[in-house]
Amino acid sequence: DADVTQTPRNRITKTGKRIMLECSQTKGHDRMYWYRQDPGLGLRLIYYSFDVKDINKGEISDGYSVSRQAQAKFSLSLESAIPNQTALYFCATSETRGLGLGNNEQFFGPGTRLTVL
């Protein structure tokens, strides 16, 4: 089955370290997203990409960067991790259906639990 995968699934690191979270998908979707989930705060958008040449900041992009290496791959980097970046991170994809207001289901990866000590 076509799917969205994330590596690693769990990561513990120390303050100041550089961390990369990777996302791959076999759904053939052009649009990819990175979210972080914190208790009581829901899912907040970090970055999104509508194709390989397109990268956009979400509502909480400070301290993060992304790379869209191919249609199927979208990586999230923490250049210098800090403890308040401890969270559950989800990658998601959606189909492309025109440029209007979004009306497409988002398909999520299994998540990466990141702990920054």
Place this chain on the structure above:
Amino acid sequence: GENVEQHPSTLSVQEGDSAVIKCTYSDSASNYFPWYKQELGKRPQLIIDIRSNVGEKKDQRIAVTLNKTAKHFSLHITETQPEDSAVYFCAAPQLYQKVTFGTGTKLQVIP
């Protein structure tokens, strides 16, 4: 940008009772309203969605209603079962499919 408020944040019901979760949104141009279910330790998955040209949609025990004038939409679960226990998120899209999620409702169904 879009502002989505979701209530309640937690909800406990007895098995067999109904559960209702409500979301309000700010962007009157929004036209697609999905609901996602996230079981413990799992990824969010779409359970039902509604588009702005209809007022209600049902799928077995779940239904979503939409009031575009008041800018709110609700998830209704009837005859709740223990497997309905999860966190539920509403969402409203912004331009170009950037989606804003509500803060989630943790539903507990008590056997």
